[in-house]
Amino acid sequence: xxxxxxxxxxxxxxxxxxxxxxxxxxxxxxxxxxxxxxxxxxxxxxxxxxxxxxxxxxxxxxxxxxxxxxxxxxxxxxxxxxxxxxxxxxxxxxxxxxxxxxxxxxxxxxxxxxxxxxxxxxxxxxxxxxxxxxxxxxxxxxxxxxxxxxxxxxxxxxxxxxxxxxxxxxxxxxxxxxxxxxxxxxxxxxxxxxxxxxxxxxxxxxxxxxxxxxxxxxxxxxxxxxxxxxxxxxxxxxxxxxxxxxxxxxxxxxxxxxxxxxxxxxxxxxxxxxxxxxxxxxxxxxxxxxxxxxxxxxxxxxxxxxxxxxxxxxxxxxxxxxxxxxxxxxxxxxxxxxxxxxxxx
Numbered sequence: 001x002x003x004x005x006x007x008x009x010x011x012x013x014x015x016x017x018x019x020x021x022x023x024x025x026x027x028x029x030x031x032x033x034x035x036x037x038x039x040x041x042x043x044x045x046x047x048x049x050x051x052x053x054x055x056x057x058x059x060x061x062x063x064x065x066x067x068x069x070x071x072x073x074x075x076x077x078x079x080x081x082x083x084x085x086x087x088x089x090x091x092x093x094x095x096x097x098x099x100x101x102x103x104x105x106x107x108x109x110x111x112x113x114x115x116x117x118x119x120x121x122x123x124x125x126x127x128x129x130x131x132x133x134x135x136x137x138x139x140x141x142x143x144x145x146x147x148x149x150x151x152x153x154x155x156x157x158x159x160x161x162x163x164x165x166x167x168x169x170x171x172x173x174x175x176x177x178x179x180x181x182x183x184x185x186x187x188x189x190x191x192x193x194x195x196x197x198x199x200x201x202x203x204x205x206x207x208x209x210x211x212x213x214x215x216x217x218x219x220x221x222x223x224x225x226x227x228x229x230x231x232x233x234x235x236x237x238x239x240x241x242x243x244x245x246x247x248x249x250x251x252x253x254x255x256x257x258x259x260x261x262x263x264x265x266x267x268x269x270x271x272x273x274x275x276x277x278x279x280x281x282x283x284x285x286x287x288x289x290x291x292x293x294x295x296x297x298x299x300x301x302x303x304x305x306x307x308x309x310x311x312x313x314x315x316x317x318x319x320x321x322x323x324x325x326x327x328x329x330x331x332x333x334x335x336x337x338x339x340x341x342x343x344x345x
Contacts, residue, residue: 033115041121048125055132062139068183069146073156074168081152083242088190090234095190096131098230099197103127106201110208118282122267127200130263134196134256138189147186150242155182188244188252191235195256198227203264206271207278231256 042049073081104124111120149155153162156172156179163171172179202224206212211220235249244252269276275283 033117041117045121045125048129052125052128052132055129055136059132059135059139062136062143066143067180068143070183071146071148072167073148073152073170075162075164077148078153078162081148081150082154083150085151085154086241086243088243089237089241090190092190095193095234099193100127100131103197103201103204107204116278116282118279118285122279123204126263126267127197129266130196130200130256130260131193133263134192134259135189137255137259138187138192138252139184141187142184142189145186146183147245147248149182149185150245152182155179185244186248186251187255188235188238188248190238191231191244191249191252192256194231194234195228195253196260197256198231199257199260200264202227203261203271204268207268207276210277212272212276 104127107120107123107127110123111117154160154174156170156174157163158174163173165171205227206224209220209223211217211224231253235253238244238249239246267279269278269280
């Protein structure tokens with residue numbers, strides 16, 4: 001089987017390195033804006049937005065209506081649940097700000113630079129799905145497990161006087177809403193939300209700045225790791241505030257990363273892919289437009305076939321000369337790819 005086909009030859013000018021391909025990318029990107037294609041893209045994904053709204057409704061019900069499982073808490077268990085009741089270092093209202101609004105702001109900056117409505121729409125939709133799906137799963141597990149928080153004692157007995165029934169279970173006399181919140185320790189919602197939003201942003205930046213382009217610019221990793229570092233510090237703050245056990249934070253971070261990865265790969269190639277800088281939809285539309293503008297021409301088809309044969313012969317010669325592809329002859333048959341494309345010898 002040949003090492004490339006006519007389709008890959010036609011795409012080389014778009015996706016390979018060099019200044020001319022980059023200019024072609026920018027020209028194509030500038031033709032797909034919110035004004036020209038925004039409505040059609042939104043209509044195409046209307047069912048996705050409807051499902052997203054349904055998930056938001058489920059999250060609201062799970063958060064405010066459904067009560068968590070009130071797990072048995074005996075007196076001998078209170079040793080690990082007597083940590084002081086503190087306020088949140090990271091407020092609840094701040095989580096959507098850095099997990100959703102900050103990534104969307106970065107998506108907008110990229111859009112105004114490249115004018116690609118597919119990138120903007122799919123990045124926003126993927127981010128929202130990542131956060132909302134994570135939130136639904138997190139709160140569903142919270143309500144099902146009902147694990148007490150490390151400060152449960154002071155939530156249950158604000159005056160410090162513990163009371164138990166004949167089975168040894170707690171008889172709480174604190175505020176009902178505070179007690180209810182005290183049974184939602186596993187997993188950490190702050191952490192899962194943080195890794196869902198900032199993890200998606202980290203993957204997005206990895207593709208945009210081409211971290212895995214094999215050029216050895218390891219400084220790019222600092223940009224990619226910064227969102228993950230921030231999410232990790234949020235998780236650590238939950239342990240420091242005695243709102244969560246370390247297992248809750250670990251599970252929340254793992255859950256957020258997994259969901260964000262699945263949601264990102266639904267719309268974008270992996271960051272290490274050579275097309276990882278753009279969404280699948282853009283390359284699909286670009287390919288369709290390329291095919292639509294090229295009329296079938298017998299002469300051009302014959303030339304493309306001849307070009308393929310020449311490239312295959314050159315590849316065989318390079319392979320026979322070693323893994324580096326160094327030519328040991330100076331004959332006229334050693335042609336570069338650029339010369340083959342331009343028709344020069």
